[in-house]
Amino acid sequence: MAGELSVAFSRGAEDTHTLPSRLEEQLERVETEAQGIVLVNEFEQFHTRPLIYSKLTPEQIENIPGLTENERNRLVKFRREFPHADSWDRFGDEFHAEALEVLRYCVIFHRRTALDGNFRWRMIPVGTGDIRWYGKTTLHSTERLEVRLVTERDPGEPVLIDLLGWGAEIRELFGCDHVLVGRIRLRFGHGLAFGNSLGGRKGSDIIRSFRPGKTDIRLNSSTMENAGMTGIVFRRTISQHTVTLLGASTLRDGEITGERVHLPTSGIHRTERSLARRKVLRENRGGVIYQFAGNPVNIAAHLSCITFRHTQTGRSIAPYGVGGVHIDTDWFSHESAFDPNLNHAGVTTLRYSGNSMDAVVAYRRYDPLYELQSAGGIGEFGSTGNEEGFYFGLKWQTGHLRFSAYYDHFRELTDTEQPPYQGDEFLLGVRWKIRPKMYLHFRRTAENKETKGKWIRDDVLYTGSQLREKVRYRCEWRYRWGVDERVAIRRDWIRVQYGGDVGWGEQMYYQFRVPVRQSGWIHCGLSHYRNAGGDAATYVVLSPASGTMRFIRQSGEGIMCSVRWRYRFSEGAGLTCCWIRTGKTDGVITWNFTLQFDIAF
């Protein structure tokens, strides 16, 4: 079965207008995603449970996403004419290349043996030539057992296996639907989220962030994931009720001061700062989660008891509890969480979803003293300040135009010496569908953030007010042939983008991607940036798996170019190379290279 990277499909130009509306929406979602990876759930089921060609039924064929009606009929016909086919290669001339990608991923020819899975291995030479290694192996056995092993080594680390992530998920054991052992990840955020332990992030299209019912615990799929724990989870579902029991004992970096635990970034995150990580703090956690999946009401509640003990000094703090509750309907949701001192944080949202318009109104408030020691362990984003805010988001489509906008007013709640900030943030985006495969995007964001009073920074006393204004704009023209799903790799398209920050700088950005035969594709990008100020905003951050690039602050003027090449050795095995070069007018040149193999077996 194909690994994630090899799952890349797009639609042929001649078929685009016949796509089911459901898929079209997915394509739009991927196309408009500014950054990051979007996994499309409809394909996830085929990752672990692919269809068997020799046992394909018309109903199963009907449920394969991403195929046109014509292609489905052709597949039914071939299934009847060639019942003993053993490879998609013989159908290479009958299906469009992108349709074959879908079929390769969703349909296999032989029932799996007792053991199968996929393996991914990546190397990134950094700086002086020291290499970053990454390996990930997933094994499946008879659909009841899944084992995952992730290894990683960062440059400068003294050992070959710097970080080892492992875990197993067993189904139908001890009367439980699922038993998880190893490194696990908690996900308690439900709806819209702005801060500690609650939901997702405020983004360019906030409405997409609503993913109700995401209370979950699952195996860590990467050592890059923050706040992983090591423990065991039992989960059982009876009718609409699901109960999950959790026990974990995890070593983290950190310190105990008085009755408080301080977890630095390296304690819960897997970043480059992990070089300074010390595993000296043992966190013991026991918890229970209850979920009710009703219609239209979903309810979830969680409660955890946590202790910390310093393995070297022996210091510990008294056990404390944290918890939260969430209620969700089609149009309303509320989520509350409590820290050990019963400080409260909550998010309440109202939603409307119509044929041509989606709207969200949200109110959030985090108590000034609200603090969750391992916020990253409960929610996934624990870095925002304690604040109160009101948010309004709107998405409206009419004809060939689609508008998306949001307005957010926020005010910090704090008891520190530093005066609180307050401000507004605004986004307006317009997409004009000029032709079926040609788009023009415009997006403008503005933020005003003001701080008044007295505050100390770097031992210097400031008095007065500080107003930070930021305006960003982006204009983009895009012509596409198709879109890769699952890993959100856009393929077969041309994109020209112009944007910048008012008063800071501007950039031009060209990208195109074309298939190279049926064995892979090549993607090229060229960016020219010019920043007026010293603190300008241009960036190069590489995500080799998704092929996305984001910008980091970089002053001056220069050119960035990137080339990514994907080659498919055979069904389920591929190689991806990525090369990025950044050159500035002052002569400074940096480059980045990534090599990744992936193979399914």
Place this chain on the structure above:
Amino acid sequence: MRSALLAVIACLVFLVYPLEASAAFLRQGIGAHSIRWYHASPGAAVRWNPALLTSVQSLVAECGHSRLFGLPLLTNQEAYIAVATSAGRYGLGYSQFGGVPYREQTVSLLWGKRLLPRCDIGVSLHGFQLSIPTYGRGHTIGLDIGTRWRLSGEVTWDITYLNINHPAIGQTDDPLPQQANMALIFRPVPFLGSAVYLMHELGFAPRYGLMLRYRAVHWCIAGVSAQNAPGQLGLDVALQWKTLRIRYEISTHTVLAPTHWIRLSIGR
């Protein structure tokens, strides 16, 4: 002092090691010759990738000798045997590197199996003994894990982690080098193959190499290889009569004398 001497010898070996090397603790420059695809070689499984043991079909015995740069101190003797069973391939080996003032001895136990149609896996366990008469002896155990993936009919991919358990030796716990190796082998036709490989020992810049092998007739295989850091060129020729194979290799060095290496194996 012992660690200092160990460091000096390690530096010497690291700086001058040729393309051909032994199964010594410091498995530097093990290079292209081990990336076999014609003959079963338990020695290559020790030096490069324990998953290569899966190429053993019944029973293979192998012995070898090498002298690095013509220096009597830097000699290597080794002997291996591997057998195929229903539970996988097993191998046993012994190698000795160095002389009286500094001697490394390694006993290796190997296991390899075709785990999946596209994947071979191998594990080797090494018992290392370092002997420096003036300063005593040290022992430790190292663990290697290797895989070989058949990406397609023509392309094979090796990845190996050496000393994955981070062993240390001696009273001062001097760490033995850990290494990650990777090779991409392309064999478009049965009589011709090529490989690019990478070897990365932690703490040092990675080294890259390229090799070509050509089977002119069924009893003769010739190869050429090149590697950077330091730059080396290697030539090798292997002759075969039934299941008996003899292999000779020579590798140059930019400063020192060339290294000669010979190996004899029987079985398949």
